[in-house]
Amino acid sequence: MHESSDSPFTLDRHRLRRAFERAAASYDQAAVLQREIGGRLLERLDLIKLKPESIVDVGCGTGAITAALLKKYRKARVIGLELAPAMVAAARRRAPWLRTLHGVVGEAEALPLAAASCDLIFSNLALQWMLDLDRVFAEFQRVLKPGGVLLFSTLGPDTLLELRRAWAVADSYHHVNAFFDMHDIGDALMRTRLAEPVMDTERLTLTYRDVDGLISDLRALGAGNVTAGRPRGLTSRGRMRVMRETYERYRRPDGLLPVACEVVYGHAWGPLTSPSRSRTASPAVFPLSQLRHRGWKED
Incomplete structure (x- = not known):
């Protein structure tokens, strides 16, 4: 369930950590997208009868959703886990008054x-940065208490589709990270024996005035290209011009450039305690919806 070490889509973990450090x-x-999807994921918790004592937010970023989890479950011990120490430090600064909000530097694979030890594992738009989903889900299964819940969101393969296609015209390098398909994620959940996995997808559209704004925001998020197949030197002005001109073909009548985001949601239960929860559910795709922003900045 992971790319081989010689795949051009293999993620450079050290480069990824440095990118997140700089982006803190x-x-x-x-x-904007992270907050929007995080809010939608939090709303899904309203449908689950759960009074967690221990929560881990895997891929907590700067802690906005981690703090929201503690506000929702005030008696719980909430841990925010992140790859980059600077992100963890930012999460701690965000809410110093939340004594039960802990930041931990670590990786989901270990x-x-x-x-x-955990009643709830929550992960918002972080699994796309994992190298091996089987290993990640095996760790989730290990730390979940009997009857505990895993709830996550990640990005599907149609994310940044316009940018991927524009770069494909400009050169043969990989400029956009690869993303797991919903069904592959569901299969990984079942292989690691997480119970009753349920998957669904949602397609959102962000908008930008120009492609440079998109690239700038990706860098600000630490979400730049960290694949093994990325260009090793500076991209020439000529290739950049071809990419921009190709992306312009997608410009909408309102004058804005679209950015496709395929969001994959999933939840599953921890180790089984009785035969009543022994079934697994096939992934299901729900009706599509659209969300449009003027760029990635709040109105």
Whole structure:
């Protein structure tokens, strides 16, 4: 369930960590999609009868959703886990009055948590940065208590589709990260014996005045190109011009450039405690919806 080490789509983990380190100061300004999807994921918790004592937010970024989790479950111990120390520091600064909000530097593939220690694992738009989903979900299964819940969102393969196609005309390098398909994610959940996995997708559209604004925001988020197949030197002005001209073909009648985002949602239960929860559900696709922003900045 992961790319081989010689795949052009393999993620450079060290480069990714450095990108997140640099992005800690600019992340909040550009994280409109992350906040929107995080809010939608939080709303899904209203449908689950759960009084968690221990929560881990995997890929917490600068802690906005982590703090929201604590406000929702005030008696819970909430842990925010992030790859980059600067992101964890930003999360701690965000809410110093939240004494039960803990920031931990670590990776989802090797959670620094005891077995059967969490009632809720929450992960918003972070799994797309994981190298091995089977290993990640095995760790989630390990730390979930019996009857615990996993709830996550990630990005599907149609995300940044226009940018991917524009770069494909300009050169043969990989400029956009690859994303797992919903069905592959669902299969990984079942292979790691997480119970009753349910998947659905939603397609959103962001808008920008120009492609440079999109690229700037991706860098501000630490979401630039960290694949093995990326160009190793500076991209020439000629290739940049071809990419921009190709992207212009997508410009809408309102004068804005669209940015496709395929959001994948999923939830599953932890280790089984009785035969009544032994079934697994096939992934299901729900009706599509659209969300349009004037760029990635709040109105």
